[in-house]
Amino acid sequence: MENKHSLKYSRPKDSRLFESDKEIRFDIPCETEFDNLSYIGVVLHETWHVPNHHHEHFELCYVECGEGWFTIDGSFYKVSQGDLFLTKPGESHQGAAAGDLPFRLYYLGFNLELMRSLEAEYYKIGFNRVEKDEKGLVKSIFDNIFEELRMKIPLNDTMVQGLFIQLLVSIVRIYNASSLAGNQESKKxxxxxxxxxxxxxxxxxxxxxxxxxxxxxxxxxxxxxxxxxxxxxxxxxxxxxxxxxxxxxxxxxxxxxxxxxxxxxxxxxxxxxxxxxxxxxxxxxxxxxxxxxxxx
The missing domain is CATH 1.10.10.60 (Homeodomain-like)
Structure with missing residues (x-):
């Protein structure tokens, strides 16, 4: 996810903050314990749209409010409040807000090369890429990560890493708990x-x-x-x-x-x-x- 209008602020060396009235994004350098987390952010406007692109890492989107759509390699998915949407490395994807409701989207980019067992679980996730965060757990962890990244207090790097792992495991559990493989069918x-x-x-x-x-x-x-x-x-x-x-x-x-x-x-x-x-x-x-x- 990129935002041409973001403004860059000075931050400590462990993360870079880009912020505007439309988007907040932290870029995490690939160092030590952050080797698996690339970036985390939130878009805040109902006219959001990202064109077709791909990258060599996983990306998760969470719709906090509003409605929209995504595609993966031409397969079309509708999303609404509380939905998770996952793309895997190399998959071409795009998305946009839809309708006249306020729109807010959390997103996370990550690789799992140092967490091979967890990486295998993510690759097992099938074509059903939209799942509901029924208990609001994902949003809660996202918010806690943002709070830690904004603060500079002792051991907050360690806290972010712990929250990040908790988020990754929670996401896999939500997808695995869906017993119906075709909960939300994609359309080509x-x-x-x-x-x-x-x-x-x-x-x-x-x-x-x-x-x-x-x-x-x-x-x-x-x-x-x-x-x-x-x-x-x-x-x-x-x-x-x-x-x-x-x-x-x-x-x-x-x-x-x-x-x-x-x-x-x-x-x-x-x-x-x-x-x-x-x-x-x-x-x-x-x-x-x-x-x-x-x-x-």
Whole structure:
């Protein structure tokens, strides 16, 4: 997980902190007892999206609140509050927030080369990559690790290592306790569908139509609409409107941009058109929403 907007702060040599209003991340150097922990962080915004990528370590994501989706090598998974999502070394994956709920995601990158028995257990985890943290144990351990990394007190390095091992074992137990191998079935996405999702999240335009997408990706409108609904569970038009509303809310809440500037950024034809759209789908005018949700 990377965040272009993160700000770097000075930290002790055992960890580096990157922090902004959108993300907090600690990078852990590969030294002594931290050989297995690469990074840990949390993203804090409902327009989060990470494009397709892969790496040579395990990565765990935990959805504290909100809804979203992930793919692994084209297999599609929906996630919601309390869900764990795991990727293994070498697997191509991507993800995004979805819907208009507040979104908060914890993530952890790690390798297990010095813990071979535990590594074997992680490789045994099958295609069912989404599991629910029913008791909130994973979140509790994540929070404790963050607290220790922020403090500089005696033996906190040792405490972080102990919490990290507790987290790894707890995760394996949650996956192993799932007796039904198909609790949440994945759906295979075509390369076109993956490209379309990346395109929608990377450079959103309110004036984008289904016909525009179909033409750009050289597929028929009916096939696009059918495949999108089948895999994501919502019509593509509804997904585009939801994405537009999410981005508008984010800009109104998190920036000082004028309403007219936000309307132009999202490619509405006028501030009037943007205001009508926003009120129709949120129940409030842009200015009312900003007033109620920020101190600006």
């Amino acid at each position: 996405l075509t390369s076109n569908m993956i490209d379309i999702l990346n395109y929608l999240h990377a450079d959103f335009r309110a004036d984008l139509t289904i016909e525009d997408l179909a033409n750009k990706f050289h597929i028929s409108r009916s096939h696009l609409a059918r495949e999108f609904k089948q895999h994501l569970g919502v019509p593509i038009g509804e997904y585009i409107r939801s994405l537009c509303l999410d981005k508008a809310k984010h800009l109104l809440r998190e920036t000082g941009e004028s309403v007219s500037s936000i309307a132009a950024r999202l490619h509405f034809t006028s501030i009037h058109t943007f205001s009508i759209f926003f009120k129709r789908h949120s129940g409030k005018s842009p200015l009312e929403f900003r007033k109620q949700n920020t101190s600006r």
